[in-house]
Amino acid sequence: MSAEDAATHRVICHLGQLLAERDMTLVELSTRSGITVANLSVLKNDRARAVRFSTLTAVCDALGCEPGDLFTLVPTSRG
Amino acid sequence: MDAATQEEHAAAKQLIGSAMAVGTLVVVACLLIGAGIVAALMVARGGAPVPVEVMAPARQEVVLPCVEGWSIDGISGCAPAVSAEDWPGGEPLPVHRSGPLTIYGDHQSPAIGLMAGAGPWATLLASGLVILLLVPVLRSTAEARPFAPGNARRLAVASAATATAWAMATALPALAAPRAVASFLAAWTTPPTATGETAPVPAGWIVPDPQVAWWPLLVALLLGALAAAVARGTRLADDAEGLV
Numbered sequence: 001m002s003a004e005d006a007a008t009h010r011v012i013c014h015l016g017q018l019l020a021e022r023d024m025t026l027v028e029l030s031t032r033s034g035i036t037v038a039n040l041s042v043l044k045n046d047r048a049r050a051v052r053f054s055t056l057t058a059v060c061d062a063l064g065c066e067p068g069d070l071f072t073l074v075p076t077s078r079g
Numbered sequence: 080m081d082a083a084t085q086e087e088h089a090a091a092k093q094l095i096g097s098a099m100a101v102g103t104l105v106v107v108a109c110l111l112i113g114a115g116i117v118a119a120l121m122v123a124r125g126g127a128p129v130p131v132e133v134m135a136p137a138r139q140e141v142v143l144p145c146v147e148g149w150s151i152d153g154i155s156g157c158a159p160a161v162s163a164e165d166w167p168g169g170e171p172l173p174v175h176r177s178g179p180l181t182i183y184g185d186h187q188s189p190a191i192g193l194m195a196g197a198g199p200w201a202t203l204l205a206s207g208l209v210i211l212l213l214v215p216v217l218r219s220t221a222e223a224r225p226f227a228p229g230n231a232r233r234l235a236v237a238s239a240a241t242a243t244a245w246a247m248a249t250a251l252p253a254l255a256a257p258r259a260v261a262s263f264l265a266a267w268t269t270p271p272t273a274t275g276e277t278a279p280v281p282a283g284w285i286v287p288d289p290q291v292a293w294w295p296l297l298v299a300l301l302l303g304a305l306a307a308a309v310a311r312g313t314r315l316a317d318d319a320e321g322l323v
Contacts, residue, residue: 042321047321048321048322048323049320050321050322051322052322052323055323
């Protein structure tokens with residue numbers, strides 16, 4: 001995540017954790033969801049700045065999860 | 080030769096062709112800028128003729144008053160002509176050989192020469208600068224990156240350079256023409272008459288009449304519009320970056 005992106009949002013993606021829990025690779029998820037490995041890699045490494053609903057639907061269908069399982073909002077640091 | 084090798088050769092040829100085109104454009108641009116500087120120095124130092132557009136019918140390459148019985152530069156018998164007794168009489172004379180009036184640099188100051196000859200040197204400088212600015216834009220566009228960082232700024236600068244050169248090439252000669260003509264006429268007398276007398280050229284005989292060419296302004300406006308479109312496209316591309 002770039003410094004500019006970090007300053008504008010606090011959303012963290014848990015795709016890596018969800019993949020590990022399902023013993024699934026990015027390539028396998030790509031095959032199941034139809035999303036390119038490059039885009040899934042961007043999502044997994046928190047370099048995404050926006051996600052299409054269609055991407056979210058495909059990933060959640062392939063992983064059997066809800067959008068809320070993929071993302072959490074990091075609380076603001078106080079002090 | 081297998082397919083992969085053929086592809087490599089084709090890519091290498093394309094790379095060499097692209098590099099040669101870019102190199103040629105850069106050399107041409109540098110030559111144009113150099114020529115512009117030399118042209119400016121020459122008109123400033125009086126080493127080059129300064130064109131001045133004047134009002135018809137005295138829009139001359141060489142101003143030759145048609146006076147009966149005169150022979151100038153081996154030319155005689157022009158028409159219509161006036162009798163020698165009628166000139167100088169303070170009135171414009173019939174002339175022939177139409178074309179732009181060219182004033183040589185002996186009779187004007189460097190500043191006037193630089194201003195009157197602004198058309199050529201401003202055009203050369205701006206052309207070189209615009210080519211140098213557009214080469215990176217063309218390269219990135221050829222590489223399918225029309226919204227590469229800096230392209231909008233380069234196009235905007237090219238537009239501004241074109242507009243500035245047009246303004247200089249239009250306004251400076253118009254400002255300098257009256258003084259250039261005045262200094263030229265002040266140093267020029269009529270050919271001697273039969274009695275050996277000379278006289279100054281009548282006042283108002285040559286009147287500057289600068290012409291305005293509008294097409295460079297259209298080029299500047301088009302470049303400006305392209306710069307605005309590329310700036311908008313760059314913002315949209317930035318927004319789309321990171322979208323999955």
